[in-house]
Amino acid sequence: MDAEQLAQRLTQPNGPYAGVTVVESTKSTNADLERGRPPDRTVLIAREQTAGEGRRTRSWSSPPGGLYVSIYYAPGVPAHRWPWLTLLAGVALVNVARSTGVEAVLKWPNDLLLGPGRKKGAGVLATTTDKGVVLGIGLNVQPVQAELGPGGLAPTSLAEEGANELDLTELATRLLLELDKWEAPWRAADGDPFVSGLHEEYRSHCETLGQKVRVELINGSFxxxxxYLETDGTLVVRDVEGHDRSVPAGDVVHLRTAT
Structure with missing residues (x-):
């Protein structure tokens, strides 16, 4: 990965980011940025993570050959709208994957599903500080060997799905520019997903909507x-008894297309 090229293309005044740093290995790029108190829109990329973390403190395999990026945002929008950053990350991932010729959709909230087999190709985790959000993204680029994830999702990678671009410098550039393409108008709209167009863009990529699903919660499932999505990104599921239930967090398993 060419750190100098990334910095030249993506940092101010040529790009939207305050700084881009690339390290060989770290435990967690999210944890590093949380400790560092960096400027708004600071980027940290690692060639390898030794203690990556997913939702609900699950471990996330981060071997060499993947793209592991964390960005610190202090967007200055109401904190109750910060969760949209994780959905925004899903939008960016879908568009980057499609730019390499790979079929890609989203499973709520931000699982990137690749290829006709709808296997998982990326992980997203956001952690909050008192003033902002650290958004972490792990994209599988080269072939991976990992166990089934939540909901029985098998892992895959861009390489395994036949991507026409696997260069990490190029993929990092595409991802960071795609994030800015949606984060900048979302920020300018004070975090409003409708005014910024983010809600519609997300909805167009989310295969969960209209699906029969099983929602797995800490204390059970239904x-x-x-x-549909509520204004804060919460998923609304109509249960078998006809009641609409809001799902702010939980693992969603696609069962079959609703009729």
């Missing part, structure tokens, strides 16, 4: 049909 089945129903995924209907």
């Amino acid at each position: 089945e129903g049909t995924a209907r």
Whole structure:
């Protein structure tokens, strides 16, 4: 990965970011940025993570050959709208994957599903500080060997799905520019996903909507049909008894297309 080229293309005044740093290895890029108190829109990229973390403190395999990026945002928008940054990350991932010729969709909230087999190709984790959000993204680029994830999702990578671009410098550039393409108008709209166009863009990529799903919560599970997103990104599922239930967090398993 060419750190000098990334900095030249992406940092101010040529690009939207305050700084881009590339390290060989670290435990967690998110943890590093949380400790560092960096300027807004600071980027940290690692060639390898030794203690990556996913949702609900699950471990996330981060071997060499993947793209592991964290960005610190102090967007100055109401904190209740910060969760949209994780959905925004999903939008960026879909568009980057498609730019390499790979079929890609989203499973709520931000699981990147690649290829006709709908296997998982990326992980997203956001951690909050008192003033902002550290958004962490791990994209599988080269072939991976990992166990099934939540909901029985098998892992895959851009390489395994036949991507026409696997250069990490180019993929990092595409991802960071795609993030800015959606984060900048979202920020300018004070975090409003409708005014910024983010809600519609996300909805167009989210295969969960309209699906029969099983929602797995800490204290149980239920089945129903995924209907729509609330203004804060919460998923609304109509259960088998006909009641709409808001799902702010949980693992969603696609069962079959709703009729």
